[in-house]
Amino acid sequence: xxxxxxxxxxxxxxxxxxxxxxxxxxxxxxxxxxxxxxxxxxxxxxxxxxxxxxxxxxxxxxxxxxxxxxxxxxxxxxxxxxxxxxxxxxxxxxxxxxxxxxxxxxxxxxxxxxxxxxxxxxxxxxxxxxxxxxxxxxxxxxxxxxxxxxxxxxxxxxxxxxxxxxxxxxxxxxxxxxxxxxxxxxxxxxxxxxxxxxxxxxxxxxxxxxxxxxxxxxxxxxxxxxxxxxxxxxxxxxxxxxxxxxxxxxxxxxxxxxxxxxxxxxxxxxxxxxxxxxxxxxxxxxxxxxxxxxxxxxxxxxxxxxxxxxxxxxxxxxxxxxxxxxxxxxxxxxxxxxxxxxxxxxxxxxxxxxxxxxxxxxxxxxxxxxxxxxxxxxxxxxxxxxxxxxxxxxxxxxxxxxxxxxxxxxxxxxxxxxxxxxxxxxxxxxxxxxxxxxxxxxxxxxxxxxxxxxxxxxxxxxxxxxxxxxxxxx
Numbered sequence: 001x002x003x004x005x006x007x008x009x010x011x012x013x014x015x016x017x018x019x020x021x022x023x024x025x026x027x028x029x030x031x032x033x034x035x036x037x038x039x040x041x042x043x044x045x046x047x048x049x050x051x052x053x054x055x056x057x058x059x060x061x062x063x064x065x066x067x068x069x070x071x072x073x074x075x076x077x078x079x080x081x082x083x084x085x086x087x088x089x090x091x092x093x094x095x096x097x098x099x100x101x102x103x104x105x106x107x108x109x110x111x112x113x114x115x116x117x118x119x120x121x122x123x124x125x126x127x128x129x130x131x132x133x134x135x136x137x138x139x140x141x142x143x144x145x146x147x148x149x150x151x152x153x154x155x156x157x158x159x160x161x162x163x164x165x166x167x168x169x170x171x172x173x174x175x176x177x178x179x180x181x182x183x184x185x186x187x188x189x190x191x192x193x194x195x196x197x198x199x200x201x202x203x204x205x206x207x208x209x210x211x212x213x214x215x216x217x218x219x220x221x222x223x224x225x226x227x228x229x230x231x232x233x234x235x236x237x238x239x240x241x242x243x244x245x246x247x248x249x250x251x252x253x254x255x256x257x258x259x260x261x262x263x264x265x266x267x268x269x270x271x272x273x274x275x276x277x278x279x280x281x282x283x284x285x286x287x288x289x290x291x292x293x294x295x296x297x298x299x300x301x302x303x304x305x306x307x308x309x310x311x312x313x314x315x316x317x318x319x320x321x322x323x324x325x326x327x328x329x330x331x332x333x334x335x336x337x338x339x340x341x342x343x344x345x346x347x348x349x350x351x352x353x354x355x356x357x358x359x360x361x362x363x364x365x366x367x368x369x370x371x372x373x374x375x376x377x378x379x380x381x382x383x384x385x386x387x388x389x390x391x392x393x394x395x396x397x398x399x400x401x402x403x404x405x406x407x408x409x410x411x412x413x414x415x416x417x418x419x420x421x422x423x424x425x426x427x428x429x430x431x432x433x434x435x436x437x438x439x440x441x442x443x444x445x446x447x448x449x450x451x452x453x454x455x456x457x458x459x460x461x462x463x464x465x466x467x468x469x470x471x472x473x474x
Contacts, residue, residue, distance in 0.1 A: 047093040047151060059083060060411065064346040065403070071328050073335035073364070076353040080345040084413040086132070090344050091404045091414075092422050094124040097148040098401060099423075099430045100157060101374070104147065104164055104178075107434070108378045113164045116193070117178040118145040122342075122373040125400035126251060127152040129347025130219065134355060137214065139187045141202040142221035144179035145251075145372075146191025149221070153188040155181070157433030167440035174443045175451070196222055196229030199248065203235040206246035206363075217245040217358045219351075224252040224318055227327050236363060240334050243362035247354045250327040250365065251341065253372045254318055255386070328367035341368030342398040371398065 060082050068075035101121040107113045120127070127148045130140070142149050147160055155171055163170025164178055172182045179193045189205060192198040202220025209216050226232065227250055239246045318325045328336030335357070339350040347368065354364050371394045375382025382391075395402075408414045 047089075047096060047154075060087070062345050062407070064340065064349065065343045066340050066346075068346070068350065069328070069338040071326075071331075071336035071338075071365075072333075073337065073357070075337060076349055078349075080349045082345060082348075084408075084411070087404055087408055087413060088422075090128055090132075091401065091408060091419065092426065093128050093152070094344070094401045094404070095423055095426045096157075096429065097121075097124040097127065097151060099426050100151065100160060101147065103161075103430050103434060105374065105378070107161070107164065112438075113178065114166070115177050115179075116144065117164070117378040118376065119374040119378070120145050120148040120372070122394070122399070123251060123253065123368075123370045124148055125344035126221075126249075126341050126347055126368050126370060129344040130249075130351045132344075132348040133351035134217070134219075136187050137216045138355070139189055139202070139205045139209070139216065139218040140221065141189040141198045141205065141218065142191055143195070143198055143223060143226065144191050144193050145223070146179065146181045150181040150183055150188055150191070153183055154186040155183050155188070157430060158436045159183075161434050161437035162440050165437055166442060167437055168443050169437065169440040173447065173451075175447060196226035196232050198222065199226070199229070199232045200235040202248075203239045203244060203246045203363075206239060206244040206358075207242065210242070210244055215359065217247055217355050219247045219249055221249045221251055224250060224254065224322070224325070224327060227252075227330060228322060236331055236334055236365075239363040240331075245358040246363040247351075247358050248331070248363065248365045250367045251370055252318070252325075252327055252367055253370050255372065255376065255382075326367075328365050331363070331365045334363050334365055336365035336367065338367045338369065341370030342394075342400050343403065344400055 061079050062082060064078045064080060067078055098121050101119045104113060104117065104119060108117050123145075131152045136154065140149060140153060147164070150171060151157070151160055158169060159171040160181070162168070163172055163174060163176060163181060166174045166177060168174050170176070172180055176182060176191075179191050182188065182190045189201065190198070192201070199220045199222055202218050205218040205220075209218060222229075222232070232248070236246075236248065238244075324330065326338075328338045330336070337350055337354065340346045350366055354366055357364050373382075373391060373395070405419060408419065409416065
């Protein structure tokens, strides 16, 4: 079979292998997919291809944007096999995630979403690339930036928006909100609000998988702000001792909650960052140290009862919080791999490699070098510790959606008009899902007492509310 190498970018070589039936050109199949994507919306607002699959489409071999870097392991090849159909699904699915998060921003500002809200736009390639390499039987657990991870696992837009707005149709019945999406039947074991707490749980999932001989793996995702948590290293140690199929994924967006700003307070150079939940918190810290004039104080380094993870890096640039910001090496005796997290094909390749390794040898760490466009949460404007030029520079040079757009156009898999049609359809799907979610009812007040304890385990209830909740626990 003859293959034709095509120069995509100055550093990227792509090889296209035609169908066995040479009379059927790949662009014809791809064009059919484009028409289907832009004219036939999915009725339940799911992603086009939530989990990895195989097909008989023509194969395209793409070289990743940058090489993988390994720690105590030989990294995988930069050559990644894909298909026109997969590339189109990547474009559509990441566009859907991006539009969902932009819509969540608007809903939050309209006060239809309350509480904490952490958006994922910019990091979509991690959710999509990971799913392309695994199956629904594998497990994923993550922190509070969880909307797109849940959608990638097979959740729907209606479930997502309903949960964000606290409605019954939400994936957690409207009781979890932004930080606590959950979909056990799809192998998604939640967003978790306590920094780093999901990592030991993820290793526990891996223990169950090995004990039951399922032949599957667990991915525990965490941010660079959680990389110094003691529980992470404890869980990693036991996972290595027992050779558990646990894959720890550090989504390193380099910002944690927000970088330090230096302020001068009566001669004392004091660092007060946007990590504080209110001006009161910042003032309490500042007033406590105001007597230490002329001393340089880095407040965000201090361990304090307001939030134990401030000492672990929330509110600081990675070079201030971590002596070694090479997070893929932090496992020491556990192998690691550094990955361009803005390259969906690189994420796919690394995730496939990690799964194969973990099933045979035990835990491995993946560091995904990524970037978030929004602030840490909706309470953080995201512009006080980085410039707009920095953000726009990343959008222009590394945006995961634009990278796939260039691939699709370069190989004439789709036209500019085709891709615009897909984006219009995505926007319409999101608007429809929001309208459906708004029509859904809030949970009944009795739901406050459900899903707390497992029924039938002899839980005793006392107090004024005993008559109301007794039936829920017995």
